[in-house]
Amino acid sequence: MNPVKPGETPRTPWIVGVSGASGTPYAAAVLRALLAAGESVDLVVSRASRLTLLDETGIPFRDAHWQADLREWLSRGADGKPGTFEVDIAGVRHWSAGDLAAGPSSGSYPVKGMLIVPASTACVAGVALGLSKDLLQRAAGVTLKERRKLVVAVRETPLNGQTLRHLVALDDAGASVVPASPGFYAGATHIQDLVDFVAGRVLDAAGVEHGLYRRWKGELGNGT
Ligand SMILES: Cc1cc2nc3c(=O)[nH]c(=O)nc-3n(C[C@H](O)[C@H](O)[C@H](O)COP(=O)(O)O)c2cc1C
Numbered sequence: 147m148n149p150v151k152p153g154e155t156p157r158t159p160w161i162v163g164v165s166g167a168s169g170t171p172y173a174a175a176v177l178r179a180l181l182a183a184g185e186s187v188d189l190v191v192s193r194a195s196r197l198t199l200l201d202e203t204g205i206p207f208r209d210a211h212w213q214a215d216l217r218e219w220l221s222r223g224a225d226g227k228p229g230t231f232e233v234d235i236a237g238v239r240h241w242s243a244g245d246l247a248a249g250p251s252s253g254s255y256p257v258k259g260m261l262i263v264p265a266s267t268a269c270v271a272g273v274a275l276g277l278s279k280d281l282l283q284r285a286a287g288v289t290l291k292e293r294r295k296l297v298v299a300v301r302e303t304p305l306n307g308q309t310l311r312h313l314v315a316l317d318d319a320g321a322s323v324v325p326a327s328p329g330f331y332a333g334a335t336h337i338q339d340l341v342d343f344v345a346g347r348v349l350d351a352a353g354v355e356h357g358l359y360r361r362w363k364g365e366l367g368n369g370t
Contacts, residue, residue, distance in 0.1 A: 159186040161250050161260040163282040166194025167301040169264030169326050170202045171224040175345035176263050179356045186237040190282045212240045224337040243280045250285035259295030264326050267302045267309045274312035290319045297351045301326040322351040332359045
């Protein structure tokens with residue numbers, strides 16, 4: 147047992163769930179921005195997302211070496227260039243996707259909420275139907291039942307009716323559905339800008355401050 151001593155601030159992390167949709171650079175951008183904002187993170191990487199990470203970056207994600215693998219991943223730019231970012235991962239705690247006894251599988255474990263980025267359609271279905279097939283889905287279900295903030299950055303195209311219905315169910319349950327679809331009005335010139343736009347909108351939905359993209363200020367409007 148590790149009770150909080152009087153005067154001590156309890157660690158209250160954001161859970162970040164990375165599922166097996168394409169878009170691991172979105173997850174990296176969200177993780178970097180949360181850490182830069184001084185937030186702590188509980189990280190859950192699904193089994194399938196290890197394949198997308200390997201495919202998209204060449205980096206494995208191994209439970210036994212998660213710190214080294216995470217450092218390598220977060221240092222990469224969206225163009226794959228190593229050493230683009232310097233990141234201190236001291237605020238990250240990692241839970242294995244199969245660990246259903248982990249902290250985030252209980253509503254009494256203190257967290258601010260959960261961001262699923264990217265969210266696969268399988269993950270969307272699992273959370274909408276309450277399947278809890280792994281820790282990521284269980285933590286998302288717990289987040290909803292505790293009425294905490296859940297942001298779901300779904301990535302698939304096209305979307306079939308079944309997924310659209312699951313997304314409506316998530317919205318009805320109080321989640322924010324944030325499609326991983328970048329806008330082009332913020333002056334993007336590099337892939338990283340487009341990635342950061344999506345990551346920034348995920349953080350907007352969570353209410354976390356960041357400077358990831360240039361906000362629209364009404365330039366073409368006629369405000370006086
Ligand atoms: C390289 C690769 C890319 C994939 N991209 C997507 C995607 O963009 N969206 C999606 O819904 N599923 C995608 N999948 C399929 C999911 O990984 C698969 O449905 C998996 O069961 C998701 O499991 P999870 O939600 O537990 O991570 C992709 C799979 C691979 C191997």
